[in-house]
Amino acid sequence: MPTVKDVCRHVRSKNAGPFWVTFDLFFDGEASFAKYAEAPALGPQLFERLFGADPAFVQRYPVASLNMVKISYARTEPQGGMVERDMHRGQQYVRLLDVELD
Protein backbone atom coordinates (compact mmCIF):
# COMPACT_ATOMS: atom_id res chain seq x y z
CA MET A 1 0.00 0.00 0.00
CA PRO A 2 1.63 3.32 -1.05
CA THR A 3 2.32 5.98 1.53
CA VAL A 4 2.49 9.75 1.03
CA LYS A 5 6.27 9.68 0.69
CA ASP A 6 6.02 6.98 -2.01
CA VAL A 7 3.94 9.16 -4.32
CA CYS A 8 5.22 12.68 -3.49
CA ARG A 9 8.48 14.27 -4.59
CA HIS A 10 8.20 16.96 -1.91
CA VAL A 11 6.05 17.56 1.15
CA ARG A 12 6.21 20.62 3.39
CA SER A 13 4.32 22.37 6.19
CA LYS A 14 4.26 25.98 7.39
CA ASN A 15 2.17 28.57 9.17
CA ALA A 16 -0.38 30.41 7.08
CA GLY A 17 -0.71 33.29 9.50
CA PRO A 18 -0.83 32.74 13.27
CA PHE A 19 -4.07 30.73 13.21
CA TRP A 20 -3.67 28.29 10.31
CA VAL A 21 -1.23 25.57 9.32
CA THR A 22 -0.83 24.57 5.69
CA PHE A 23 0.63 21.43 4.07
CA ASP A 24 1.81 21.28 0.46
CA LEU A 25 1.98 17.79 -1.07
CA PHE A 26 3.76 17.83 -4.44
CA PHE A 27 3.01 14.53 -6.20
CA ASP A 28 5.58 12.77 -8.37
CA GLY A 29 3.46 13.29 -11.50
CA GLU A 30 0.04 13.60 -13.07
CA ALA A 31 -0.91 9.99 -12.41
CA SER A 32 -0.33 10.20 -8.67
CA PHE A 33 -2.06 13.56 -8.55
CA ALA A 34 -5.11 12.18 -10.31
CA LYS A 35 -5.20 9.15 -8.07
CA TYR A 36 -4.53 10.68 -4.66
CA ALA A 37 -5.27 14.42 -4.60
CA GLU A 38 -8.83 13.70 -3.45
CA ALA A 39 -7.99 10.53 -1.51
CA PRO A 40 -10.24 9.97 1.51
CA ALA A 41 -7.13 8.96 3.44
CA LEU A 42 -6.04 12.64 3.28
CA GLY A 43 -9.42 13.86 4.55
CA PRO A 44 -10.29 15.92 7.63
CA GLN A 45 -10.26 12.84 9.89
CA LEU A 46 -6.55 12.34 9.25
CA PHE A 47 -5.80 15.83 10.55
CA GLU A 48 -8.09 15.29 13.51
CA ARG A 49 -6.23 12.08 14.36
CA LEU A 50 -2.68 13.38 13.83
CA PHE A 51 -2.99 16.96 15.00
CA GLY A 52 -6.24 17.19 16.93
CA ALA A 53 -7.69 19.50 14.24
CA ASP A 54 -11.40 20.32 14.13
CA PRO A 55 -12.58 18.56 10.92
CA ALA A 56 -14.85 21.52 10.19
CA PHE A 57 -11.73 23.65 9.79
CA VAL A 58 -9.79 21.44 7.40
CA GLN A 59 -9.62 22.70 3.80
CA ARG A 60 -8.27 20.88 0.76
CA TYR A 61 -7.29 22.51 -2.56
CA PRO A 62 -5.99 20.35 -5.41
CA VAL A 63 -3.84 22.41 -7.82
CA ALA A 64 -3.75 20.45 -11.07
CA SER A 65 -1.27 22.74 -12.83
CA LEU A 66 1.36 21.89 -10.21
CA ASN A 67 0.29 18.28 -9.56
CA MET A 68 -0.07 19.17 -5.89
CA VAL A 69 -2.66 19.41 -3.18
CA LYS A 70 -2.72 22.02 -0.43
CA ILE A 71 -4.38 21.07 2.84
CA SER A 72 -4.85 23.61 5.61
CA TYR A 73 -6.25 23.35 9.12
CA ALA A 74 -6.94 25.79 11.93
CA ARG A 75 -4.50 25.59 14.82
CA THR A 76 -5.90 24.15 18.01
CA GLU A 77 -3.44 26.03 20.23
CA PRO A 78 -2.21 29.58 19.65
CA GLN A 79 1.14 30.10 17.97
CA GLY A 80 3.81 30.55 20.61
CA GLY A 81 1.47 29.57 23.45
CA MET A 82 2.19 27.55 26.56
CA VAL A 83 2.29 24.18 24.81
CA GLU A 84 3.96 25.30 21.56
CA ARG A 85 6.34 22.74 20.10
CA ASP A 86 6.86 24.04 16.56
CA MET A 87 6.43 27.80 16.16
CA HIS A 88 6.54 27.77 12.34
CA ARG A 89 4.88 24.32 12.08
CA GLY A 90 7.72 23.56 9.68
CA GLN A 91 8.27 20.01 11.02
CA GLN A 92 4.65 18.88 11.12
CA TYR A 93 4.71 17.45 7.60
CA VAL A 94 6.85 14.55 8.78
CA ARG A 95 3.86 12.84 10.35
CA LEU A 96 2.14 12.79 6.96
CA LEU A 97 4.92 10.91 5.20
CA ASP A 98 3.94 7.43 6.34
CA VAL A 99 0.19 7.84 5.92
CA GLU A 100 -1.18 5.00 3.78
CA LEU A 101 -3.23 6.16 0.83
CA ASP A 102 -5.41 3.27 -0.36
Next chain:
Amino acid sequence: MEDGPVRILVPVGSLGAGVREEELRYGLAQGAQAIATDAGSTDSGAAYLALGKSKNDRSSVKRDLALLMKAGAEAGIPVIVGTCGQAGGDRNLDWTRDIALEIAAELGLKPKIALLYSEQDKAVLKAKNAAGKIRPLPPLGPLDDATIEACDHIVAAMGAEPYIAALREGADLILGGRTTDTAVIGCFALWRGAHAAATWHAAKVAECGAQCTVNTGDGAGVLISIGAEGFEVEPLSASNRCSPHSVSAHMLYENSNPFRLTEPGGVLDVTESIYTAVDERTVRVTGSRWEPQPYTMKLEGAAAGRFQTIMLIGIQDPEVLSRLDEFHDKLLHALYQRTRRTIGEAAGDFHISLRLYGWNAVSGDTPAPGTPAPREVGVLFIATADTQAMATQIANTCNAYFFHFPLVRDKELPSYGFAFTPAEVERGPIYEFKLNHVVETEDPLELVRTTWIDLSEEGTAHADR
Protein backbone atom coordinates in the same frame (compact mmCIF):
# COMPACT_ATOMS: atom_id res chain seq x y z
CA MET B 1 -1.83 54.43 -17.36
CA GLU B 2 1.39 55.82 -18.71
CA ASP B 3 3.23 54.24 -21.62
CA GLY B 4 5.07 51.00 -20.98
CA PRO B 5 5.14 48.76 -17.96
CA VAL B 6 5.65 49.94 -14.40
CA ARG B 7 8.84 48.42 -12.98
CA ILE B 8 9.27 47.77 -9.26
CA LEU B 9 12.52 46.62 -7.73
CA VAL B 10 11.94 44.27 -4.79
CA PRO B 11 15.45 44.04 -3.34
CA VAL B 12 14.95 41.44 -0.62
CA GLY B 13 12.28 39.35 1.11
CA SER B 14 12.50 41.34 4.30
CA LEU B 15 14.52 44.45 5.20
CA GLY B 16 17.61 43.37 7.09
CA ALA B 17 17.91 39.98 5.37
CA GLY B 18 20.74 41.20 3.13
CA VAL B 19 20.28 43.57 0.17
CA ARG B 20 22.94 43.12 -2.56
CA GLU B 21 24.41 46.20 -4.17
CA GLU B 22 24.96 44.54 -7.55
CA GLU B 23 21.31 43.52 -7.62
CA LEU B 24 20.24 47.10 -6.94
CA ARG B 25 22.45 48.27 -9.79
CA TYR B 26 20.93 45.71 -12.16
CA GLY B 27 17.35 46.60 -11.22
CA LEU B 28 17.96 50.32 -11.62
CA ALA B 29 19.65 49.75 -14.98
CA GLN B 30 16.49 47.94 -16.10
CA GLY B 31 14.51 51.10 -15.36
CA ALA B 32 13.01 50.41 -11.94
CA GLN B 33 10.68 53.24 -10.94
CA ALA B 34 10.40 52.40 -7.25
CA ILE B 35 12.06 50.19 -4.65
CA ALA B 36 9.69 48.37 -2.32
CA THR B 37 10.03 45.75 0.40
CA ASP B 38 8.40 44.69 3.61
CA ALA B 39 10.30 44.52 6.87
CA GLY B 40 8.35 41.99 8.87
CA SER B 41 5.84 39.22 9.27
CA THR B 42 3.76 37.54 11.96
CA ASP B 43 5.63 34.32 11.32
CA SER B 44 8.12 34.61 14.13
CA GLY B 45 5.44 34.95 16.76
CA ALA B 46 3.64 37.60 18.76
CA ALA B 47 6.56 38.79 20.90
CA TYR B 48 7.66 41.44 18.38
CA LEU B 49 4.29 43.17 18.33
CA ALA B 50 3.73 42.76 22.07
CA LEU B 51 7.16 44.18 22.87
CA GLY B 52 7.38 46.66 19.99
CA LYS B 53 10.78 45.39 19.00
CA SER B 54 12.42 44.13 15.83
CA LYS B 55 13.55 40.59 15.15
CA ASN B 56 16.30 41.67 12.78
CA ASP B 57 19.14 43.40 14.57
CA ARG B 58 19.66 47.11 14.17
CA SER B 59 22.90 46.96 12.21
CA SER B 60 21.42 44.59 9.58
CA VAL B 61 18.38 46.82 9.10
CA LYS B 62 20.55 49.93 8.95
CA ARG B 63 22.85 48.37 6.38
CA ASP B 64 19.98 47.38 4.08
CA LEU B 65 18.04 50.61 4.51
CA ALA B 66 21.16 52.67 3.82
CA LEU B 67 21.73 50.84 0.53
CA LEU B 68 18.09 51.40 -0.48
CA MET B 69 18.03 55.07 0.51
CA LYS B 70 21.26 55.72 -1.36
CA ALA B 71 20.04 53.91 -4.47
CA GLY B 72 16.68 55.69 -4.31
CA ALA B 73 18.32 59.09 -3.98
CA GLU B 74 20.76 58.47 -6.83
CA ALA B 75 18.04 57.23 -9.19
CA GLY B 76 15.49 59.78 -7.98
CA ILE B 77 12.88 57.13 -7.25
CA PRO B 78 10.88 56.43 -4.07
CA VAL B 79 11.83 53.83 -1.49
CA ILE B 80 8.86 52.12 0.16
CA VAL B 81 9.13 49.93 3.28
CA GLY B 82 6.14 48.33 4.99
CA THR B 83 5.60 46.47 8.27
CA CYS B 84 8.58 48.25 9.76
CA GLY B 85 10.43 46.69 12.68
CA GLN B 86 8.96 43.18 12.18
CA ALA B 87 5.48 43.84 13.58
CA GLY B 88 4.58 47.31 12.27
CA GLY B 89 3.41 48.74 15.60
CA ASP B 90 4.08 52.40 16.40
CA ARG B 91 7.20 51.55 18.41
CA ASN B 92 8.49 49.26 15.66
CA LEU B 93 7.97 52.09 13.14
CA ASP B 94 9.63 54.75 15.31
CA TRP B 95 12.64 52.45 15.74
CA THR B 96 12.94 52.25 11.95
CA ARG B 97 12.36 56.02 11.57
CA ASP B 98 15.29 56.73 13.88
CA ILE B 99 17.52 54.46 11.82
CA ALA B 100 16.45 56.27 8.63
CA LEU B 101 17.20 59.67 10.16
CA GLU B 102 20.60 58.46 11.29
CA ILE B 103 21.36 57.18 7.76
CA ALA B 104 20.19 60.44 6.18
CA ALA B 105 22.49 62.44 8.47
CA GLU B 106 25.45 60.16 7.83
CA LEU B 107 25.04 60.06 4.05
CA GLY B 108 23.93 63.68 3.66
CA LEU B 109 20.59 62.63 2.15
CA LYS B 110 17.55 64.86 2.41
CA PRO B 111 14.49 62.72 1.67
CA LYS B 112 10.91 63.74 2.24
CA ILE B 113 9.79 60.97 4.61
CA ALA B 114 6.22 59.80 5.15
CA LEU B 115 5.50 57.73 8.26
CA LEU B 116 2.29 55.70 8.10
CA TYR B 117 1.06 54.58 11.51
CA SER B 118 -1.59 51.88 11.82
CA GLU B 119 -1.51 50.96 15.50
CA GLN B 120 -5.03 51.15 16.87
CA ASP B 121 -6.60 52.82 19.85
CA LYS B 122 -8.57 50.36 21.98
CA ALA B 123 -11.48 52.78 22.51
CA VAL B 124 -11.85 53.22 18.75
CA LEU B 125 -11.91 49.49 18.22
CA LYS B 126 -14.45 48.94 20.99
CA ALA B 127 -16.71 51.50 19.33
CA LYS B 128 -16.23 49.78 15.97
CA ASN B 129 -17.04 46.46 17.60
CA ALA B 130 -20.17 47.84 19.28
CA ALA B 131 -21.29 49.18 15.90
CA GLY B 132 -20.93 45.71 14.37
CA LYS B 133 -17.99 46.76 12.20
CA ILE B 134 -15.60 44.04 13.40
CA ARG B 135 -16.08 40.43 12.38
CA PRO B 136 -14.10 37.28 13.11
CA LEU B 137 -12.15 35.21 10.62
CA PRO B 138 -12.21 31.46 11.19
CA PRO B 139 -11.35 29.77 13.50
CA LEU B 140 -11.99 32.58 16.01
CA GLY B 141 -15.40 33.76 17.21
CA PRO B 142 -16.91 37.23 17.76
CA LEU B 143 -14.72 39.78 19.51
CA ASP B 144 -15.39 40.95 23.05
CA ASP B 145 -14.06 44.06 24.79
CA ALA B 146 -12.05 41.96 27.23
CA THR B 147 -9.98 40.53 24.38
CA ILE B 148 -9.31 44.02 22.98
CA GLU B 149 -8.33 45.15 26.48
CA ALA B 150 -6.03 42.13 26.94
CA CYS B 151 -3.82 43.10 23.98
CA ASP B 152 -0.62 45.05 24.58
CA HIS B 153 -0.59 46.38 21.03
CA ILE B 154 -3.08 46.15 18.15
CA VAL B 155 -2.33 46.99 14.52
CA ALA B 156 -4.54 47.08 11.45
CA ALA B 157 -2.95 45.89 8.21
CA MET B 158 -2.97 48.78 5.72
CA GLY B 159 -3.74 48.48 2.07
CA ALA B 160 -2.13 50.46 -0.75
CA GLU B 161 -4.15 53.67 -0.31
CA PRO B 162 -2.14 55.38 2.48
CA TYR B 163 1.01 54.70 0.45
CA ILE B 164 -0.56 56.08 -2.71
CA ALA B 165 -1.56 59.22 -0.79
CA ALA B 166 2.05 59.62 0.39
CA LEU B 167 3.43 59.07 -3.12
CA ARG B 168 1.03 61.68 -4.46
CA GLU B 169 2.42 64.15 -1.91
CA GLY B 170 5.92 63.51 -3.20
CA ALA B 171 7.36 61.16 -0.58
CA ASP B 172 10.92 59.99 -1.28
CA LEU B 173 10.88 57.46 1.55
CA ILE B 174 7.76 55.83 2.97
CA LEU B 175 8.04 53.91 6.20
CA GLY B 176 4.82 52.08 6.99
CA GLY B 177 3.45 50.28 10.00
CA ARG B 178 1.68 46.96 9.56
CA THR B 179 0.69 46.53 5.92
CA THR B 180 -0.13 43.59 3.70
CA ASP B 181 3.11 42.62 1.92
CA THR B 182 1.34 42.92 -1.40
CA ALA B 183 0.14 46.48 -0.76
CA VAL B 184 3.70 47.65 -0.02
CA ILE B 185 5.02 46.20 -3.25
CA GLY B 186 1.99 47.02 -5.39
CA CYS B 187 1.20 50.58 -4.25
CA PHE B 188 3.42 52.41 -6.73
CA ALA B 189 2.03 50.54 -9.74
CA LEU B 190 -1.55 51.00 -8.55
CA TRP B 191 -0.85 54.73 -8.18
CA ARG B 192 0.38 54.78 -11.79
CA GLY B 193 -2.86 53.15 -12.88
CA ALA B 194 -1.46 49.72 -13.69
CA HIS B 195 -3.74 46.72 -14.18
CA ALA B 196 -5.09 45.95 -10.68
CA ALA B 197 -5.13 42.14 -10.84
CA ALA B 198 -1.70 42.00 -12.46
CA THR B 199 -0.30 44.36 -9.83
CA TRP B 200 -1.66 42.43 -6.86
CA HIS B 201 -0.53 39.14 -8.32
CA ALA B 202 2.94 40.50 -9.16
CA ALA B 203 3.21 41.83 -5.63
CA LYS B 204 2.28 38.47 -4.13
CA VAL B 205 4.87 36.71 -6.29
CA ALA B 206 7.57 39.23 -5.30
CA GLU B 207 6.73 39.54 -1.60
CA CYS B 208 9.53 37.20 -0.48
CA GLY B 209 12.09 38.45 -3.01
CA ALA B 210 14.02 35.58 -4.60
CA GLN B 211 11.74 32.96 -3.02
CA CYS B 212 9.82 32.80 -6.34
CA THR B 213 12.95 31.93 -8.32
CA VAL B 214 14.34 28.54 -9.33
CA ASN B 215 17.43 28.78 -7.11
CA THR B 216 16.20 30.54 -3.99
CA GLY B 217 19.73 30.66 -2.60
CA ASP B 218 21.04 32.69 -5.54
CA GLY B 219 20.45 36.37 -4.88
CA ALA B 220 17.94 38.25 -2.78
CA GLY B 221 15.54 40.17 -5.01
CA VAL B 222 13.36 40.30 -8.10
CA LEU B 223 12.17 42.87 -10.62
CA ILE B 224 8.49 42.99 -11.55
CA SER B 225 7.20 44.76 -14.66
CA ILE B 226 3.47 45.36 -14.69
CA GLY B 227 1.86 45.99 -18.05
CA ALA B 228 -1.62 46.54 -19.40
CA GLU B 229 -2.65 42.88 -19.33
CA GLY B 230 -0.24 41.07 -17.06
CA PHE B 231 3.14 41.20 -15.46
CA GLU B 232 6.64 39.83 -15.86
CA VAL B 233 9.04 38.79 -13.14
CA GLU B 234 12.77 38.13 -13.26
CA PRO B 235 15.48 37.63 -10.63
CA LEU B 236 17.89 40.46 -9.88
CA SER B 237 20.77 37.98 -9.81
CA ALA B 238 22.14 37.43 -13.33
CA SER B 239 22.86 33.75 -12.67
CA ASN B 240 19.39 32.89 -11.34
CA ARG B 241 16.11 32.45 -13.24
CA CYS B 242 12.35 32.31 -12.78
CA SER B 243 10.34 29.46 -14.29
CA PRO B 244 6.57 29.14 -14.72
CA HIS B 245 6.74 26.51 -12.00
CA SER B 246 8.77 28.56 -9.50
CA VAL B 247 6.49 31.56 -9.97
CA SER B 248 3.17 29.71 -9.82
CA ALA B 249 4.31 27.65 -6.83
CA HIS B 250 4.97 30.79 -4.80
CA MET B 251 1.23 31.45 -4.59
CA LEU B 252 1.16 28.41 -2.30
CA TYR B 253 3.62 29.85 0.16
CA GLU B 254 2.33 30.58 3.70
CA ASN B 255 -1.16 30.85 2.28
CA SER B 256 -4.09 28.65 3.33
CA ASN B 257 -5.85 29.01 -0.04
CA PRO B 258 -3.66 28.72 -3.18
CA PHE B 259 -6.13 30.47 -5.50
CA ARG B 260 -7.58 33.40 -3.60
CA LEU B 261 -5.83 36.06 -1.57
CA THR B 262 -7.91 38.55 0.42
CA GLU B 263 -6.64 42.12 0.50
CA PRO B 264 -8.12 45.19 2.21
CA GLY B 265 -10.26 46.24 -0.78
CA GLY B 266 -10.79 43.03 -2.67
CA VAL B 267 -9.73 39.51 -3.51
CA LEU B 268 -7.01 38.40 -5.93
CA ASP B 269 -8.07 35.26 -7.78
CA VAL B 270 -5.38 33.36 -9.68
CA THR B 271 -7.47 30.31 -10.63
CA GLU B 272 -7.28 31.20 -14.34
CA SER B 273 -3.78 32.66 -14.35
CA ILE B 274 -1.45 31.55 -17.12
CA TYR B 275 2.30 31.38 -16.52
CA THR B 276 4.58 31.39 -19.56
CA ALA B 277 8.33 31.66 -20.01
CA VAL B 278 9.33 34.83 -21.90
CA ASP B 279 12.97 33.81 -22.01
CA GLU B 280 15.13 31.55 -19.91
CA ARG B 281 14.91 33.76 -16.81
CA THR B 282 11.69 35.77 -17.11
CA VAL B 283 8.09 34.64 -16.63
CA ARG B 284 4.94 36.39 -17.87
CA VAL B 285 1.65 35.98 -16.01
CA THR B 286 -1.76 36.83 -17.43
CA GLY B 287 -5.36 35.95 -16.63
CA SER B 288 -5.39 36.96 -12.94
CA ARG B 289 -8.59 38.52 -11.64
CA TRP B 290 -9.28 41.20 -9.04
CA GLU B 291 -12.70 41.30 -7.35
CA PRO B 292 -13.28 44.58 -5.50
CA GLN B 293 -14.96 44.15 -2.12
CA PRO B 294 -16.04 46.44 0.73
CA TYR B 295 -12.92 47.79 2.43
CA THR B 296 -11.72 45.93 5.51
CA MET B 297 -8.45 45.89 7.42
CA LYS B 298 -7.18 42.82 9.23
CA LEU B 299 -6.44 43.31 12.91
CA GLU B 300 -3.50 41.76 14.72
CA GLY B 301 -3.27 42.01 18.49
CA ALA B 302 -0.57 40.60 20.71
CA ALA B 303 -0.36 40.18 24.43
CA ALA B 304 2.07 38.91 27.01
CA GLY B 305 0.63 36.09 29.08
CA ARG B 306 1.90 33.94 31.91
CA PHE B 307 5.57 33.40 32.68
CA GLN B 308 7.92 30.50 32.07
CA THR B 309 11.14 29.23 33.63
CA ILE B 310 13.06 26.43 31.94
CA MET B 311 15.76 23.86 32.76
CA LEU B 312 17.57 21.41 30.47
CA ILE B 313 19.23 18.04 31.03
CA GLY B 314 20.86 15.47 28.77
CA ILE B 315 20.46 11.73 29.37
CA GLN B 316 22.69 8.92 28.09
CA ASP B 317 21.68 6.25 30.64
CA PRO B 318 20.72 3.26 28.39
CA GLU B 319 18.16 1.97 30.88
CA VAL B 320 16.28 5.29 30.88
CA LEU B 321 16.60 5.60 27.10
CA SER B 322 15.01 2.19 26.60
CA ARG B 323 11.96 3.22 28.64
CA LEU B 324 11.55 6.91 27.79
CA ASP B 325 7.76 7.16 27.76
CA GLU B 326 7.56 5.48 31.15
CA PHE B 327 10.33 7.77 32.46
CA HIS B 328 8.53 10.84 31.13
CA ASP B 329 5.23 9.94 32.77
CA LYS B 330 6.78 9.02 36.13
CA LEU B 331 8.96 12.13 36.26
CA LEU B 332 6.14 14.46 35.28
CA HIS B 333 3.89 12.96 37.93
CA ALA B 334 6.62 13.34 40.56
CA LEU B 335 7.24 16.98 39.63
CA TYR B 336 3.56 17.87 39.91
CA GLN B 337 3.33 16.08 43.25
CA ARG B 338 6.47 17.75 44.55
CA THR B 339 5.20 21.21 43.55
CA ARG B 340 1.75 20.68 45.06
CA ARG B 341 3.15 19.37 48.33
CA THR B 342 5.85 21.99 48.71
CA ILE B 343 4.26 25.18 47.38
CA GLY B 344 0.61 24.24 47.68
CA GLU B 345 -2.14 26.71 46.84
CA ALA B 346 0.36 29.53 46.32
CA ALA B 347 1.54 27.90 43.09
CA GLY B 348 -1.80 28.86 41.53
CA ASP B 349 -2.83 27.37 38.20
CA PHE B 350 0.69 26.25 37.27
CA HIS B 351 1.72 23.97 34.40
CA ILE B 352 4.76 21.75 33.90
CA SER B 353 5.78 20.32 30.55
CA LEU B 354 8.67 17.96 29.74
CA ARG B 355 9.93 17.84 26.16
CA LEU B 356 12.13 14.89 25.23
CA TYR B 357 14.36 16.16 22.41
CA GLY B 358 15.66 13.20 20.46
CA TRP B 359 12.48 11.25 21.15
CA ASN B 360 9.17 13.09 20.67
CA ALA B 361 9.61 16.76 21.66
CA VAL B 362 8.48 18.20 18.34
CA SER B 363 5.46 15.98 17.75
CA GLY B 364 4.41 15.27 21.34
CA ASP B 365 3.07 11.91 20.19
CA THR B 366 4.00 8.42 21.39
CA PRO B 367 6.51 6.65 19.14
CA ALA B 368 5.38 3.27 17.83
CA PRO B 369 6.28 0.21 19.92
CA GLY B 370 9.68 -1.12 18.90
CA THR B 371 11.08 2.31 18.00
CA PRO B 372 14.84 2.03 18.67
CA ALA B 373 16.16 3.92 21.68
CA PRO B 374 18.14 7.06 20.79
CA ARG B 375 21.80 7.44 21.81
CA GLU B 376 20.93 10.36 24.04
CA VAL B 377 18.03 12.73 24.67
CA GLY B 378 17.70 16.28 25.91
CA VAL B 379 14.87 16.91 28.33
CA LEU B 380 13.51 20.43 28.50
CA PHE B 381 11.57 21.33 31.64
CA ILE B 382 9.08 24.20 31.27
CA ALA B 383 7.21 25.60 34.27
CA THR B 384 4.43 28.09 33.52
CA ALA B 385 2.92 30.24 36.28
CA ASP B 386 1.22 33.57 36.89
CA THR B 387 4.46 35.35 37.80
CA GLN B 388 8.10 34.93 36.84
CA ALA B 389 8.96 34.51 40.52
CA MET B 390 6.50 31.64 40.90
CA ALA B 391 7.68 29.91 37.71
CA THR B 392 11.21 30.07 39.06
CA GLN B 393 10.12 28.89 42.51
CA ILE B 394 8.51 25.86 40.86
CA ALA B 395 11.68 25.18 38.87
CA ASN B 396 13.81 25.43 42.00
CA THR B 397 11.41 23.18 43.89
CA CYS B 398 11.65 20.60 41.09
CA ASN B 399 15.40 21.01 40.61
CA ALA B 400 16.65 18.03 42.60
CA TYR B 401 13.92 15.72 41.24
CA PHE B 402 14.53 16.77 37.66
CA PHE B 403 18.30 16.24 37.82
CA HIS B 404 18.30 13.02 39.84
CA PHE B 405 15.04 11.18 39.19
CA PRO B 406 15.60 7.39 39.24
CA LEU B 407 13.73 5.10 36.89
CA VAL B 408 13.62 2.46 39.61
CA ARG B 409 13.48 3.27 43.29
CA ASP B 410 16.04 1.02 44.96
CA LYS B 411 19.14 2.14 43.06
CA GLU B 412 21.71 4.82 43.72
CA LEU B 413 20.36 8.20 42.61
CA PRO B 414 21.52 9.11 39.09
CA SER B 415 22.74 12.55 38.05
CA TYR B 416 21.71 13.64 34.56
CA GLY B 417 23.85 15.97 32.49
CA PHE B 418 23.19 19.67 32.82
CA ALA B 419 25.32 22.43 31.38
CA PHE B 420 24.55 25.57 33.34
CA THR B 421 24.65 26.88 36.86
CA PRO B 422 22.31 28.21 38.01
CA ALA B 423 20.32 25.59 36.19
CA GLU B 424 17.11 27.53 35.71
CA VAL B 425 16.60 30.12 32.96
CA GLU B 426 13.89 32.73 33.30
CA ARG B 427 12.29 32.90 29.88
CA GLY B 428 9.88 35.79 30.49
CA PRO B 429 6.24 35.77 29.44
CA ILE B 430 4.47 33.80 26.74
CA TYR B 431 3.39 35.98 23.82
CA GLU B 432 0.26 35.19 21.84
CA PHE B 433 -1.77 36.69 19.02
CA LYS B 434 -5.27 37.37 20.29
CA LEU B 435 -7.07 38.68 17.22
CA ASN B 436 -8.00 37.22 13.87
CA HIS B 437 -10.64 39.73 12.87
CA VAL B 438 -11.30 42.35 10.22
CA VAL B 439 -12.62 45.87 10.74
CA GLU B 440 -14.73 47.74 8.22
CA THR B 441 -13.59 51.30 7.63
CA GLU B 442 -15.32 54.41 6.32
CA ASP B 443 -12.42 54.87 3.94
CA PRO B 444 -8.92 53.36 3.61
CA LEU B 445 -7.32 56.20 5.57
CA GLU B 446 -9.73 56.29 8.51
CA LEU B 447 -7.57 54.17 10.83
CA VAL B 448 -4.20 55.39 9.52
CA ARG B 449 -2.16 58.37 10.76
CA THR B 450 0.39 59.95 8.40
CA THR B 451 3.29 62.04 9.72
CA TRP B 452 5.88 63.81 7.57
CA ILE B 453 9.53 64.55 8.15
CA ASP B 454 10.74 66.66 5.26
CA LEU B 455 14.53 66.79 5.37
CA SER B 456 14.58 68.66 2.05
CA GLU B 457 13.21 71.76 3.79
CA GLU B 458 15.60 74.01 5.63
CA GLY B 459 16.54 72.55 8.99
CA THR B 460 14.42 69.56 9.91
CA ALA B 461 10.96 71.01 10.00
CA HIS B 462 8.31 68.49 11.01
CA ALA B 463 5.07 69.01 9.18
CA ASP B 464 2.31 66.91 10.70
CA ARG B 465 -1.11 66.67 9.19
